[in-house]
Amino acid sequence: METAQNNRLSNFEFIRIVAMFLILIFHYAIHGLLPAVGTKTIAAKFLTLYLCTIGPIGVVLFVLLTGYFMIDKKINLKHFFSIAIETIFYSYVILIISSLFCKDYIVLTPKLIYKSIFPILTGHYWFVTAYLVLYLTIPLINKLFDVLDKTTLKKYLLLFMLIWFVIPLFGYNIKLGSSSLTFFICLYYIGAYIKRYGMPFFENKRNAIIAIILCQGISCLYEIPYMIINYYNENFIKHLSSYHSILTVITAIFIFMLMKKINIKYNPVINYFSSSAFGVYLLTENMITREVLWIDIFHCNYSSGILYLFFNMMFAVTVSYLVCTLIDKLRVKIFKQHPVNFVDNIYNKIYAK
Numbered sequence: 001m002e003t004a005q006n007n008r009l010s011n012f013e014f015i016r017i018v019a020m021f022l023i024l025i026f027h028y029a030i031h032g033l034l035p036a037v038g039t040k041t042i043a044a045k046f047l048t049l050y051l052c053t054i055g056p057i058g059v060v061l062f063v064l065l066t067g068y069f070m071i072d073k074k075i076n077l078k079h080f081f082s083i084a085i086e087t088i089f090y091s092y093v094i095l096i097i098s099s100l101f102c103k104d105y106i107v108l109t110p111k112l113i114y115k116s117i118f119p120i121l122t123g124h125y126w127f128v129t130a131y132l133v134l135y136l137t138i139p140l141i142n143k144l145f146d147v148l149d150k151t152t153l154k155k156y157l158l159l160f161m162l163i164w165f166v167i168p169l170f171g172y173n174i175k176l177g178s179s180s181l182t183f184f185i186c187l188y189y190i191g192a193y194i195k196r197y198g199m200p201f202f203e204n205k206r207n208a209i210i211a212i213i214l215c216q217g218i219s220c221l222y223e224i225p226y227m228i229i230n231y232y233n234e235n236f237i238k239h240l241s242s243y244h245s246i247l248t249v250i251t252a253i254f255i256f257m258l259m260k261k262i263n264i265k266y267n268p269v270i271n272y273f274s275s276s277a278f279g280v281y282l283l284t285e286n287m288i289t290r291e292v293l294w295i296d297i298f299h300c301n302y303s304s305g306i307l308y309l310f311f312n313m314m315f316a317v318t319v320s321y322l323v324c325t326l327i328d329k330l331r332v333k334i335f336k337q338h339p340v341n342f343v344d345n346i347y348n349k350i351y352a353k
Contacts, residue, residue: 010267013274015065015259019058020256024317026055031293032301033309040304047306049223051313057241059127066134067191068256071145075138081083083278084120087128088333090282091119098288105296112287115219124287130180135345141185143190150197157193160186165246183244190253194260194296199253203261207255215247273321279328280321292318292338 029051031038098106115124123129148156164186193199201207214291264270281344284293298316302308309333 009265010270010274011063011259011262012069012265013271014262014264014268015061015256016277017270018259019061019065020254020280020318021288022054022058022061023281024284024320025051025313026058027290028294028298028300028313028316030055031290032298036301039301040309041306043306044304044309046220046223047309050220052129053219053223053245053248055086056210056245056248057140057242057252058253060187060249061256062127063131063134063187064191064194064252064256066131067188067193070138070193071142073193073286074134079239080132080135083132087119087125087282090279091116091124091286094283094286095151096286103293106292108288115287125282125285126180127281130184133181134184135173137181138188141188143198145189145192148198153189154195156273160189161249163317164244165249177237187249190249194256196205199257202253202257205258205261208258210253211254215251241281260306273325276328276332279331280324284320285325 029048033048034210037045040048095108095113101109115122119125120129120132145153164183194202286291294316298312298319300309300312302312302318
């Protein structure tokens with residue numbers, strides 16, 4: 001399994017790195033900058049609100065990758081348990097360290113402790129919970145994909161995109177569309193469709209660049225009235241910059257197709273950092289560490305100026321990715337060399353039964 005991971009084409013692994021960087025920038029903005037957005041200059045406020053729109057692009061990219069690679073494969077329970085155990089491991093380690101050494105500036109409420117003990121069941125990491133449920137449904141949704149012909153599948157995808165990505169633009173909240181699972185299934189099918197049939201229009205580099213610039217330009221323009229409305233109402237829903245935004249999905253698809261066309265063969269450096277993208281997410285998005293990371297360590301609200309915001313963001317996101325990657329590699333090295341591989345042990349017991 002390690003060999004297969006190492007031999008992956010690095011252009012797809014580079015997509016993981018790009019997606020994780022977008023998510024880190026989003027977390028920097030949403031957890032660090034947004035709570036104090038009213039104290040910033042107009043330019044810094046505008047940049048803050050825009051940064052809050054790019055994280056969902058990274059999430060969409062991860063699910064597109066899953067659909068692209070898993071449509072012709074069977075699920076591996078070892079992979080499922082590996083994700084679950086890694087999530088629990090980091091949640092428990094962070095909770096224990098915080099309770100023993102960080103009592104002075106981290107308040108561990110009963111709710112926070114409960115979510116840390118059951119990080120998957122409580123949605124501590126909402127993406128992990130949604131992804132694991134999606135992973136278990138892959139055999140079913142793959143069979144449904146194979147039953148439908150190309151024309152019928154295209155019609156259903158257009159219908160689902162209309163329901164989940166276009167209608168919410170007009171303020172109509174469809175409860176079915178607000179489910180993370182149904183949202184992920186739709187994205188999974190898009191990734192699977194790209195793998196099986198391709199999307200010629202999206203594969204054109206010129207079309208991709210123009211579409212990405214256009215979508216992000218519309219998002220920037222949308223931030224202007226939101227910036228005014230948000231001053232009075234912080235609960236205003238930004239439909240154009242949410243996970244269910246058609247702009248987010250189109251941008252992610254074009255980025256995916258651009259990266260897919262780039263001829264990057266196996267690159268050990270790219271694969272090294274991409275293999276720890278999930279660990280970076282678990283370490284930085286933990287409910288205990290995220291505010292400490294962005295506010296206390298990197299001081300993202302130290303200044304209201306746009307130049308400080310931009311350069312501090314780039315420094316904080318880059319350092320966080322590098323340090324968390326090293327931590328994750330250390331975890332892998334310790335457990336790989338341990339005489340008992342916990343994931344293999346659990347998997348073999350369940351498989352035997």
